[in-house]
Structures are given as C-alpha cells and as structure tokens.
Amino acid sequence: MVKRQALTESTYNIAVVGAGAVGLSAALAFARDGFRTVLVGGLDARRDGRTVALLNGSVRFLEALGAWPRIAAEAAALETMRIVDDTGSLFRPPPASFRAGEIGLDAFGWNVENATLVEKLAEAPRACENLTHVSEFASGFEADETGAILTLTGGGTIKASLIVAADGRNSKLRQIAGIGTQNWSYPQSAVTVILAHDRDHRETSTEFHTRHGPFTLVPLPGRRSSLVWVTSKVDAERLSELDDAALALAIERQAQSHLGAMRIDGPRGLVPMTGLSVNRYRAQRLALVGEAAHVFPPIGAQGLNLGFRDAASLRDAVVDGQSEGSDPGSEETLVRYQRSRDLDVRLRTAAVDGLNRTLLTGMIPTDFLRGAGLLALSNIGPLRRIVMREGVLPQIGAPRLMQGASPA
Numbered sequence: 100m101v102k103r104q105a106l107t108e109s110t111y112n113i114a115v116v117g118a119g120a121v122g123l124s125a126a127l128a129f130a131r132d133g134f135r136t137v138l139v140g141g142l143d144a145r146r147d148g149r150t151v152a153l154l155n156g157s158v159r160f161l162e163a164l165g166a167w168p169r170i171a172a173e174a175a176a177l178e179t180m181r182i183v184d185d186t187g188s189l190f191r192p193p194p195a196s197f198r199a200g201e202i203g204l205d206a207f208g209w210n211v212e213n214a215t216l217v218e219k220l221a222e223a224p225r226a227c228e229n230l231t232h233v234s235e236f237a238s239g240f241e242a243d244e245t246g247a248i249l250t251l252t253g254g255g256t257i258k259a260s261l262i263v264a265a266d267g268r269n270s271k272l273r274q275i276a277g278i279g280t281q282n283w284s285y286p287q288s289a290v291t292v293i294l295a296h297d298r299d300h301r302e303t304s305t306e307f308h309t310r311h312g313p314f315t316l317v318p319l320p321g322r323r324s325s326l327v328w329v330t331s332k333v334d335a336e337r338l339s340e341l342d343d344a345a346l347a348l349a350i351e352r353q354a355q356s357h358l359g360a361m362r363i364d365g366p367r368g369l370v371p372m373t374g375l376s377v378n379r380y381r382a383q384r385l386a387l388v389g390e391a392a393h394v395f396p397p398i399g400a401q402g403l404n405l406g407f408r409d410a411a412s413l414r415d416a417v418v419d420g421q422s423e424g425s426d427p428g429s430e431e432t433l434v435r436y437q438r439s440r441d442l443d444v445r446l447r448t449a450a451v452d453g454l455n456r457t458l459l460t461g462m463i464p465t466d467f468l469r470g471a472g473l474l475a476l477s478n479i480g481p482l483r484r485i486v487m488r489e490g491v492l493p494q495i496g497a498p499r500l501m502q503g504a505s506p507a
C-alpha cells in the first residue's frame with residue numbers, strides 16, 4: 100500500500116490511528132497536503148454484506164484525494180430514491196420518489212461494498228511520498244504542550260504534533276484521553292446481505308418504512324443490490340438463520356416482488372442497532388474522527404459519510420491553522436475542528452434517531468406527522484429540493500475538499 104517500516108521511534112507531523120476507510124482517507128488527505136504522516140493499524144477488509152452509499156460530497160472528497168477512479172468501477176449510481184410507507188398506518192401517503200436531476204446532480208451518490216472501499220482506498224497512497232504505514236496497533240498515548248507520543252504494541256513509539264483517533268467505536272485513544280460518551284441501543288437488529296435479482300433496479304434505491312424499521316434496497320452494479328433490513332431482534336436472528344433460498348424468498352416478499360425473484364449473491368451480516376456520541380471531539384493533541392466520535396445505526400447512509408466529513412473538516416482546520424502559524428496539534432486548530440463538527444453531527448444524530456423512533460411508536464399523532472411530512476416533500480418542489488441538497492451535503496460549513504476544490 101504505502102511505505103512500511105519497523106519503528107523504534109520516529110517523528111511525524113500527524114499520526115492517524117486506525118486503517119479503516121475514514122483513517123485511510125484522513126491520512127491520505129494530510130499527506131497530499133505535505134504533512135509528514137504515519138498511518139497506524141492493520142487493514143480490515145472483511146466482507147459482511149454491508150455497503151455504503153457514498154453521497155455526492157464524499158465522492159468529491161475521494162476525487163480530490165485521487166482515490167475515486169479506483170472505486171467508481173465497483174460502485175453503482177443512486178439516481179432516484181424511493182420511499183414506500185409500509186407501516187399499515189391510517190395516514191399512509193403514496194410512495195414518494197426523489198430524483199438527483201432535480202438538484203442538478205447525475206446521482207445522489209454511489210453504492211459500494213465496505214470491504215471494496217477499504218481495499219481501493221488502500222491502493223491510492225502508493226505514490227504518496229509523505230505517507231508511511233505501520234501495521235502495528237497503538238497501545239498507549241501521552242501528550243503535553245510540545246507534542247504527543249504514541250506507543251505501539253511492538254514496543255516502538257511515534258512522536259507527532261497531532262494524533263488522529265480513527266480507531267472505531269471502542270476507541271482506545273478516546274478512553275485514554277478521558278473523553279466521555281453517551282451510548283444507546285434500539286430494540287432492533289439489521290440483517291445485511293448482497294442480492295441478485297431478475298429485474299433492473301434502474302439506479303433506484305427503495306426504502307420501505309415498516310413498523311419494525313426501514314427495509315432498504317440499494318443498487319450495486321448489474322442486477323444486484325444490497326439490503327439493510329431493520330427489524331426486531333427476534334425476527335433478525337430468525338432471518339439470519341435461514342438458508343439462502345428461504346432468506347431470498349422472505350426478502351422478495353417483503354420487497355413486494357418489485358425486483359422480481361431474488362437470490363443471495365454474497366456475504367450476509369447481523370448488525371446490532373446502537374448509537375454513540377461524545378461530549379467533545381478533541382483532547383490535548385488528539386482529534387476524534389469516524390466511529391471514534393459517533394456511531395449511527397445503518398439508516399440513512401449517514402455514518403461513514405459523516406466520518407469522511409470529519410476527516411475533511413479536520414484537514415481544513417489543520418491547513419488553516421498552518422497558514423496562521425499554528426502546528427497541527429495546537430489548541431487553536433483543535434478548537435476550530437470542534438466548532439466545525441458540533442452542529443452537523445448533532446443534526447444528523449437527531450434525524451436518524453427521530454426517523455427510527457417514529458416508525459416504532461405506532462401512535463396516531465406520530466403517524467400523521469410522518470405521513471404529512473412525506474406528502475409535503477412529494478408535492479412542494481422547493482421544500483423537496485432543499486431537503487435533497489441538505490441530505491447530500493450540508494450547504495453551510497461544507498469542507499473545502501467536498502466542494503469540488505482541488506487539494507491545497
């Protein structure tokens with residue numbers, strides 16, 4: 100992937116801990132801007148039937164990093180998003196469709212398997228002279244006014260001005276820094292699987308809102324789609340134990356056969372429905388990104404897209420701080436990063452949590468409000484376009500590399 104070396108002690112501008120999609124993108128962004136960067140951790144490209152719908156802003160970010168051409172060949176465009184109320188509510192609105200062309204885009208985003216995304220991102224930095232990869236894991240972290248020291252499992256240490264914690268929902272660095280979290284769970288699990296089907300998906304993502312949660316089919320290249328089926332824990336476990344033929348038939352019936360006969364065409368997974376937020380995104384010489392900072396249930400394509408916005412926002416804060424004479428891990432830089440993430444993450448957390456809980460309540464006033472809202476989006480053009488644009492990329496405070504600008 101990138102330069103690898105056994106380290107006893109080395110000094111860098113920035114050390115990124117965690118080699119998932121967010122960590123890889125952050126390390127690549129900093130290295131391409133001229134910062135001496137080290138990526139710490141082993142690659143995890145296990146296939147579990149999960150995909151990610153990379154929204155337009157994330158694709159622009161990956162384009163700016165030079166990684167998108169490798170990913171694009173494995174991704175499918177999401178030109179239309181269709182929502183079907185399948186709750187049985189008295190106030191059930193007709194199906195609603197949202198088309199990317201209405202807001203001047205070819206697609207809202209592109210859907211790709213998570214493991215493929217990591218594999219392709221790992222190929223991108225080969226020619227990046229400022230990026231080193233250390234496949235060991237971090238075991239400790241210390242910081243003071245002068246810098247930070249990262250301890251590795253093999254006994255070596257890395258010195259850096261800034262440590263970026265991209266080490267996931269159980270972040271060791273976040274725990275060492277004493278950053279508090281709020282954790283919650285839902286009475287649901289999500290079944291994830293890759294499918295083949297008889298009919299063309301026509302680049303349309305279809306989301307059925309059921310009384311147990313969303314059932315979402317998202318296009319993949321060819322006559323294939325990925326599924327996230329959110330349902331009760333008991334039903335999710337029952338579905339996950341079915342053989343391929345029985346599971347495919349259950350999916351086809353839940354999808355109202357709109358893609359015809361289905362068959363299982365890839366790995367499957369069972370994902371608990373949980374959430375996590377932090378009380379701050381920084382500590383001394385440390386910034387949290389991705390699932391170290393926020394965890395979303397697999398609804399609405401928010402989790403990884405927010406993680407990419409974290410990485411792009413932190414990159415902006417570091418570049419802007421450098422132009423003002425601050426080093427990457429300075430208090431001024433980290434305060435700027437904190438400000439850039441607060442509102443965005445809070446709004447997305449509330450939106451995903453609110454949608455899921457309204458489906459579960461079954462209360463008539465809640466059903467009425469949800470149905471009225473979807474009906475308004477279907478029939479009021481200006482409102483629909485505002486919501487679509489905001490869903491693809493926030494219009495206020497969008498990181499520069501997500502605005503189509505070339506790297507500084």
